[in-house]
Amino acid sequence: MTQVQLEKVCKYFGETKAVDNVDLLVNDGEFMVLLGPSGCGKTTTLRLIAGLEKPTSGLILFDGEPVNELEPKDRRVAMVFQDYALYPHMKVFDNMALSLQVRGMPREEIRRRVLETAELLGIKHLLERKPGQLSGGEQQRVALGRAIVREPSVFLMDEPLSNLDAALRARMRGELKKLHERLKTTTIYVTHDQVEAMVMASRIAVMRNGRIQQIGSPQEIYSRPANRFVAEFVGSPKMNIFDAVVVTDDKNLKITTGAFDIDIPASMAQRILDRVLDREVMIGIRPEDIEVSTTYKEGYIEAEIYLVENIGNLSFITFEVDDVLIVAQAPPSFELGAKDKAYFRMSTAKLHIFDKKTEELII
Ligand SMILES: Nc1ncnc2c1ncn2[C@@H]1O[C@H](COP(=O)(O)OP(=O)(O)O)[C@@H](O)[C@H]1O
Ligand SMILES: [Mg+2]
Secondary structure, X not given: OOOEEEEEXXXXXXXXXXXXXXXXXXXXXXXXXXXXXXXXXXXXXXXXXXXXXXXXXXXXXXXXXXXXXOOHHHOOEEEEOOXXXXXXXXXXXXXXXXXXXXXXXXXXXXXXXXXXXXXXXXXXXXXXXOHHHOOHHHHHHHHHHHHHOOOOOEEEEEOOOOOOOHHHHHHHHHXXXXXXXXHOOEEEEEEOOHHHHHHHOOEEEEEXXXXXXXXXXXHHHHHOOOEHHHHHHOOXXXXXXXXXXXXXXXOEEEEEOOOOEEEEOHHHHHHHHHHHEOOEEEEEEOHXXXXXXXXXXXXXXXXXXXXXXEOOOOEEEEXXXXXXXXXXXXXXXXXXXXXXXXXXXXXXXXXXXEEOOOOEEXX
């Protein structure tokens, strides 16, 4: 069991700042997910922790001890790669056993560990096959098994589910989570898939352009995103964001977008007044925090429906107000369609206000 810490870690490839001043503390036994779009530095961060890359600057510590100078084999980490990287000419058993054989472990001990792990992953019946005779999901388990037999202090997983079809991916993410609950090994898991991050992580570190944007529990990241990038990256359909100004009229505070106004309740106004008044801001609100009605109700805004998408258990209604498109969530029974008029109301308690220039959360 190991705590992993990165202190001001940078990794440059020529002009490219792949990892830019990253501070990260992964607690013992934690399941930390690095989440971000392609090219944001996730793989490089994992490779730095594994020792496959040397940082340009900064420290990497395991349990408080710097490991910058340690070879990968001396770090007690096991990495699971996106493409599995199995040896095609070796049977599953030998793929799983190889790293232990290299270490010179006694044959009986190797056999015991491989069988135990195969049992755990439900792949005992595959041990005599070669990778080419396995489905994608089975290969993925073997790759995982190969990491588990080593009994590492830290698992590093680089998008291990991204080559599986959607149904299998959903099942495997559940199984990986169960596996972590059982083994409790510190895990750093890389993905660009926000759903995967939300359901698996103890905490998520959101990355962009080599930098960490926010670290927090899935719930914190979702309900209190630190900036516009995080707000839009997590959640599907994504958070509505539009330009606005906060103004007062007759002591009431309201947000005006040009297309429509939102009144701020007095209780909230007191709290935010000095931070937002007369400032150019961006307002964010998630689709589920907008109420929809087919008939007029007090405080609702009338708008034309641009699009209705029914996904079975939910409908997403896109309204068009002037040039602004606003997506709201409604029950699947919502019966209106495009060009119909309907009404919406934004739940002010669920509004996020971002600074227009810095895109950082104000409130
Ligand atoms: N070996 C390398 N040489 C040069 N540039 C690299 C190398 N590895 C990664 N990069 C660059 O570093 C950035 C981060 O890459 P990577 O860590 O692979 O991102 P991610 O895994 O988030 O997609 C990208 O711009 C990528 O092109
Ligand atoms: Mg990558």
